[in-house]
Every structure is written in C-alpha cells, then in structure tokens.
Amino acid sequence: MTAGASVAPRVAFGALREDYAQKRAAIDAAVARVLASGWFILGDEVARFEEEFARYLGVEHVVACANGTEAIALALQAAGLRPGDEVLVPANTCGPTLAGARLAGAAPRLCDVDPETLTVDAARAEAAWTPSLRLLLPVHLYGGVADAEGLLALAARRGATVVEDCAQSHGASWAGRMTGALGRTAAFSFYPTKNLGAYGDGGAVATRDAAAAGRARELRQYGWTRRDFAEHEGRNSRLDEIQAAILRAKLATLDAENRRRREIAERYDAAFAGLPLRLLRTRAHTVPSRHLYPVRVERGRRDAFQAHLASRGVETRIHYPVPLHLQPAYAFLGHRRGDFPVSEEACDTIVSLPIYPTLSEAQVAEVIEAVRGFFDANPGSRP
Numbered sequence: 389m390t391a392g393a394s395v396a397p398r399v400a401f402g403a404l405r406e407d408y409a410q411k412r413a414a415i416d417a418a419v420a421r422v423l424a425s426g427w428f429i430l431g432d433e434v435a436r437f438e439e440e441f442a443r444y445l446g447v448e449h450v451v452a453c454a455n456g457t458e459a460i461a462l463a464l465q466a467a468g469l470r471p472g473d474e475v476l477v478p479a480n481t482c483g484p485t486l487a488g489a490r491l492a493g494a495a496p497r498l499c500d501v502d503p504e505t506l507t508v509d510a511a512r513a514e515a516a517w518t519p520s521l522r523l524l525l526p527v528h529l530y531g532g533v534a535d536a537e538g539l540l541a542l543a544a545r546r547g548a549t550v551v552e553d554c555a556q557s558h559g560a561s562w563a564g565r566m567t568g569a570l571g572r573t574a575a576f577s578f579y580p581t582k583n584l585g586a587y588g589d590g591g592a593v594a595t596r597d598a599a600a601a602g603r604a605r606e607l608r609q610y611g612w613t614r615r616d617f618a619e620h621e622g623r624n625s626r627l628d629e630i631q632a633a634i635l636r637a638k639l640a641t642l643d644a645e646n647r648r649r650r651e652i653a654e655r656y657d658a659a660f661a662g663l664p665l666r667l668l669r670t671r672a673h674t675v676p677s678r679h680l681y682p683v684r685v686e687r688g689r690r691d692a693f694q695a696h697l698a699s700r701g702v703e704t705r706i707h708y709p710v711p712l713h714l715q716p717a718y719a720f721l722g723h724r725r726g727d728f729p730v731s732e733e734a735c736d737t738i739v740s741l742p743i744y745p746t747l748s749e750a751q752v753a754e755v756i757e758a759v760r761g762f763f764d765a766n767p768g769s770r771p
C-alpha cells in the first residue's frame with residue numbers, strides 16, 4: 389500500500405452493508421414479493437406495516453409517509469396546527485425537525501436543552517413560553533427520551549399539544565410506554581441509518597387519535613377522502629410498497645438490535661467513566677434506543693480527539709455542528725450566539741462514537757482503546 393492511500397477504517401461509523409448481509413434472505417424475499425405482486429403504491433404491504441408498527445408502539449394508528457421531515461409536518465397538521473401557530477422546538481436537534489415544522493406552516497419558538505441529556509425539559513420549555521404557543525415538538529435526540537413527564541404535565545396545564553419527533557427513538561420508552569405513544573401525534577423517520585431504516589426514504593405518523601390519523605391519511609394523498617375527491621388541500625407523501633415490505637422484515641429484529649446498542653453503550657459508559665469526557669445521562673424511568681453515542685470533550689480539543697481516533701481507524705461524526713438558531717436559513721428568527729448556551733456548547737464539543745448492532749466485541753474494544761490512548765497522550769480535565 390502506498391502512503392496516503394485511503395484505507396477502510398477498522399471501525400466505520402456505520403455498517404449498512406454488513407446489516408444487509410445478515411438479513412439478506414428476509415429482505416430479498418420481501419422485495420421479490422412486491423415485484424411479483426405488480427402493486428407498488430399504498431397496497432397490502434403498507435397497510436400491514438402500519439398495523440404491525442402500531443401494535444409495536446401500542447397506538448391505534450400509524451400512517452406511513454414519504455420521509456421523516458414530511459412525518460413531522462403531517463404529525464403537526466394532524467394534531468391541529470394552523471398556519472402561524474407557534475411551535476416549541478429545541479435549538480439542539482437535527483435540521484429537519486424545524487424544516488418539517490416550517491413545511492406545516494409553524495411559527496417556530498426555539499428553546500434550550502438540559503445540559504445532562506441535551507434534550508428539552510419542562511423548565512426550559514416553560515422559560516420559552518408565549519401566549520400563542522400551541523404545540524410542543526420535543527425531540528428524543530440520540531435515542532434518549534426527552535422530559536416526557538414534565539412536558540406532558542406542562543402541556544396539560546397550559547392547554548398545549550405535544551407532538552413527538554421520534555426519528556431517533558424507535559423502541560425507546562418512558563415508564564413502559566413507547567416514544568411515539570406519548571403525545572397527541574408522533575413522527576418517525578425510516579432514513580436508512582435510523583434504528584429502523586428502509587432502503588430509501590420513509591416516514592410515519594403514529595397516534596391514538598382516529599381523527600388525527602384520518603387527517604394525516606388524507607393529506608398524504610392529494611387531500612383525497614375518496615378517489616379523485618379532495619376535501620382539503622393535500623400533497624403526495626406516500627411510502628411505497630417495497631420500502632414497507634423491507635420495514636416489515638426489519639421490524640422483527642428491532643428490539644434485539646436495540647438491546648445490543650444498549651449493551652455497547654454500557655461498555656462505553658463503564659470504560660470512559662474516569663476519563664476527561666462528559667457522557668450523556670439517561671433520564672430516570674426511560675429506556676433509550678441508543679441511536680447515537682455522543683460524548684463531549686473539552687472545548688478546543690475536538691479536532692485533535694477526532695484526528696487521534698481516525699489515526700487508530702475509528703470513524704466519528706458530529707451531531708450536530710450548528711444549533712438551529714445559528715443556521716443562516718433561520719436568521720429571520722432574530723437569534724444570536726449566546727441565546728441558547730447549552731445547545732451552543734454541545735455543538736462545539738460533541739463527538740459521536742460508532743454504535744450499531746453489528747459492531748463486534750473486538751471493535752468495541754478498539755474504540756475504547758483509541759479513546760483511552762488519546763487521554764494517555766493528552767491528559768486533561770473533565771469538561
């Protein structure tokens with residue numbers, strides 16, 4: 389090998405090819421079944437996936453749709469959002485949370501997050517309250533459950549509606565109830581890297597409310613209440629049969645895969661406990677889905693930390709580098725640096741380590757060794 393040639397990392401950040409290799413028989417059979425059926429849009433596979441995922445979540449209705457961003461828009465509209473209504477969104481999240489809210493016509497009201505979990509809690513939601521705030525859009529970021537108890541109580545007290553962003557929390561729960569079953573409606577993404585991922589785009593709205601489900605169902609297909617008859621203005625936001633068949637096959641292993649993710653997270657937590665790293669806390673009475681495993685390093689040391697891990701063959705990523713209020717697209721909200729200090733600090737210091745079900749014990753040990761090696765060479769204080 390020549391110097392400078394790119395080498396496959398020993399521990400890649402994701403492993404979708406390995407995941408497919410493990411599930412190949414089931415996935416290939418699912419795709420072949422759809423191809424042979426001659427029916428590709430809103431058929432049996434979508435209907436059965438909706439039933440199966442609803443049963444998994446413990447809700448009455450799931451309405452599958454085109455992607456997670458659309459699911460957020462549909463979930464807000466189905467929950468009663470009218471254009472111009474204020475919706476509370478955490479500043480520390482993935483951009484599509486806000487993109488989806490804007491598609492639905494929401495007026496965003498941003499808030500900061502709790503420094504231990506980096507998700508929204510009732511105290512921060514209340515601090516950002518305005519009289520025109522009608523909906524809360526908490527994000528179960530990284531697969532950690534937001535302050536469900538506090539936010540549901542706050543919403544009930546203030547007459548507001550909770551809509552969950554569950555794009556990273558498939559299978560995570562609070563007090564024995566799945567995320568996606570906690571608010572009026574909830575949005576899921578099946579982007580390929582999510583804990584439950586399609587082989588393309590996909591999303592879904594979950595709800596116990598039949599009227600909300602009906603509204604989402606109309607909106608996702610041209611506003612039709614019956615063929616060629618539009619009661620309300622709608623659009624095309626459908627999940628296709630091939631993706632639905634793949635998701636049915638993959639739902640079967642979601643719980644086992646989440647258990648493996650939690651096992652890896654526990655190994656990391658134990659190995660890193662004494663290092664100058666700040667680990668995320670998991671809220672009481674919650675079971676996280678461990679979609680990501682972010683740690684925070686001392687300010688100014690992130691580049692060196694990532695470079696050291698890369699030199700040991702360990703890929704890392706940043707989730708997320710810029711909080712919503714500092715994204716140029718949302719300059720019209722009038723915020724500036726300093727407005728949401730916890731989110732800003734997180735974006736400046738956070739690094740995600742590899743965590744996925746096919747990660748081997750040897751790879752987990754390599755990640756731990758690489759992280760320890762950095763601090764052996766560069767001791768520092770806990771951020």
Ligand SMILES: *Cc1c(COP(=O)(O)O)cnc(C)c1O
Nearest residue numbers: 455456457482484485555577579
């Ligand atoms: C992935 C993700 C989305 C968007 O999902 P898409 O399917 O890519 O549109 C929304 N919110 C969060 C928190 C996400 O991680």
